[in-house]
Amino acid sequence: MANLKQLSEKLGLSQTTISRALNGYPEVSEATRRRVIEAAREHDYEPNSSARRLATGKSRTIGHVVPISHHDMINPHFTDFIAGAGAVYNRRGYDMLISVVDSAQEAATYRALKRNGRVDGIIVHAPIVRDPRPAMLRKLGLPFVVHGRTLDDEASYAWVDVNNCRAFREATQHLIGLGHRRIALVNGLEHMAFAQRRREGYESALREAGIAVDGTLMSSDEMIEPAGYEAMRRFLALAEPPTAVLCASALSALGVMGAAREDNLLPGTGISIICYDDCLSFLDIGPDGMGLTVMRSAIREAGEHCASMLIDRIEGRQTAGRILLEAKLIEGRSTARCRPAPGRRAAHKAPATPG
Amino acid sequence: MANLKQLSEKLGLSQTTISRALNGYPEVSEATRRRVIEAAREHDYEPNSSARRLATGKSRTIGHVVPISHHDMINPHFTDFIAGAGAVYNRRGYDMLISVVDSAQEAATYRALKRNGRVDGIIVHAPIVRDPRPAMLRKLGLPFVVHGRTLDDEASYAWVDVNNCRAFREATQHLIGLGHRRIALVNGLEHMAFAQRRREGYESALREAGIAVDGTLMSSDEMIEPAGYEAMRRFLALAEPPTAVLCASALSALGVMGAAREDNLLPGTGISIICYDDCLSFLDIGPDGMGLTVMRSAIREAGEHCASMLIDRIEGRQTAGRILLEAKLIEGRSTARCRPAPGRRAAHKAPATPG
DNA sequence: TGCATTATCCAAAGCCCTTTGAGCGGGTGT
DNA sequence: ACACCCGCTCAAAGGGCTTTGGATAATGCA
Secondary structure, rough: OOHHHHHHHHHHOHHHHHHHHHHOOOOOOOHHHHHHHHHHHHHOOOOOOOHHHHHHOOOOOEEEEEOOOOOOOOOOOOOHHHHHHHHHHHHHEEOOOOOOOEHHHHHHHHHHHHHOOOOEEEEEEOOOOOOOOOHHHHOOOOOOEEOOOOOOOHHOOEEEEEOOHHHHHHHHHHHHHHHOOHHHHEOOOOOOOHHHHHHHHHHHHHHHHHOOOHHEEEEEEEHHHHHHHHHHHHOOOOOOOEEEEEEEEEHHHHHHHHHHHHHOOEOOOOOOEEEOOOOOOOOOOOOOOOOEEEEEEHHOOOOHHHHHHHHHHHOOOOOEEEEEOOOEEEEEOOOOOOOOOOOOOOOOOOOOOOO | HHHHHHHHHHHHHOOHHHHHHHHHHOOOHHHHHHHHHHHHHOOOOOHHHHHHHHHHHOOOEEEEEEEEOOOOOOOOOOHHHHHHHHHHHHOOOOOOEEEEHHHHHHHHHHHHHHHHOOOOOOEEEEEEOOOOOHHHHHHHHHOEEEEOOOOOOOOOOEEEEEEEHHHHHHHHHHEEEEEEEEEEEEEEEOOOOHHHHHHHHHHHHHHHHHOOOHHHEEEOOOOOOOHHHHHHHHOOOOOOOOOOEEOHHHHHHHHHHHHHHHHHOEEEEEEEEEEOOOOOOOOOOOOOOOOOOOOOOOHHHHHHHHHHHHHHHHHOOOOOOOOEEOOOOOOOOOOOOOOOOOOOOOOOOOOOOOO
């Protein structure tokens, strides 16, 4: 059974009644409703989605615009975020539209999505320090929720974020408490707002403890394995290398550990490592998995929150405009009391050795 | 400017003419077309997508149904596949619809997508050995392309796959050529067709070389880090552990190397490793990155092929019904000639030590 | 019994576009 | 001069749904 009309003829009811019965309106008797629902199931009828969209003016679709970086890379944390958001969309009857676009096209894509009504709302990913997107989307009149928040005007839009500043502050304090004073930070790209906040937390903890902030102990790059490796190589080549490292992502931690190992530094004995743990489903770095000490907050949950909040706003429901999640510090076996530096092995300049 | 009617009034032309001008039909003079296009840009007009879909009966949308496994996990290789497919969609004016559903809902989801016309076609992910989806989608009349192929009826539908059998055969032969005879396989889940083929390739190479296939040297699990770790622990606890390992994914390789390291086995010296490399953008395990010897075929390209092929079919264009990509063996520093087994260190039974 | 509700259901308008079938003026061929 | 075709444009008919504004029958109340 393809369409309403046919079903209405079969049932001897008007299209109106059927539509109402199916959509739960009260103007139809329960008996009729049951009859209609039964017939719909039997004849495998479901309203055509384009027609319904046209009639209602709602697309019941949420857009995610994913800019491809110069590396042709999609942020790997995206998968788990999507898993969370997607589950909510599914539950609440929304579709997820993903636009993979060149970074330069991002603004144009939002405009297009609005112009031709393909989406009811947008999730904004990876906000940078001063991000033009919130203002732009507001002007477009497209509902949106930001995953993360910008540094300048966080009060002016809805967001879901982790308290990154606090997380990195506490992690740093934890290391300081263990006696470490040479603490390195392998950060994400610092034009990203969250990375900025993480550094802020890290630096404030150092300052509080009277430890000078040392630029050579900080790196900022894509949060992927190779970047972590390179950063750690650099740290280890310093005259006075760090005894502890703070890592912004499980992926970079892999690289960091790889580089450390080349100098025979094992986490927990040779070097202390704390890593931010998004609970990537394909990589368990925490105590139950690879055993690292982590600051943990599941990115999948952030995805769920973003999706719920956005749908609530689209449907005009009341909602908290912002959610600040707290990461939890979970001790693993990668952190230990700082020991006086042993005789160091020379840092190889040779290319990476596997393992 | 919101809609066609308004624009037509403004221009003093009929809606027909404007529609045709914008859609490139020949019945409209070039002068008029230019005028219309100019006006459309100026007034920021673009046809409403729902209306257009309704009128044409096409959604210009491709669906990806992503079942969430029991681990609440989305296959991490998905990200890069999506990056490839998404770029093609974008270029050719299609939308990407992603449905994150419980595995049990998958079939129902396809039916629903078809029933209410939300998609013009489907990409089928991760086919299992005998997969009901091709037959089902064919019956539904929903165009589709399979990423990979089933074992039973690969001739009956369109697919894009890697020659997994050949890849693993060659990799195994390579190791045999280096003198290895105890070669382990850390495979993906073997109800997946591709994993089955990989094992086939591996076993056939062994048999050809007169090496007995040993079930204790094979594992089959999710292709993620923890699974690789566990598998390798098991291998290393054997009376006669492997001297070489074949790995189905970069993620499992991480786990494998982690476990190996705990026994002081380093890739290339203590143990030989060849890993299948999908070119995950966030993890470069190949010679230029972590240095492993790999069989390489970019999953992103598979995504591009799938997307192109599907769109071609939807639009009635002629197309090769199947594409078999060949993985390339690239030597890194993780493979070496087999040396007589040294005195082995005891395999710890303790829980994983980080590093 | 009579009037006002209430409970059900319906016809038709509207959402915005594409596409069919036609019309109209001007140029061509003969 | 006639018929014919071509190039350009248009009115109108869908496409399948939701929703407005009634209509009709059944019920409540006096």
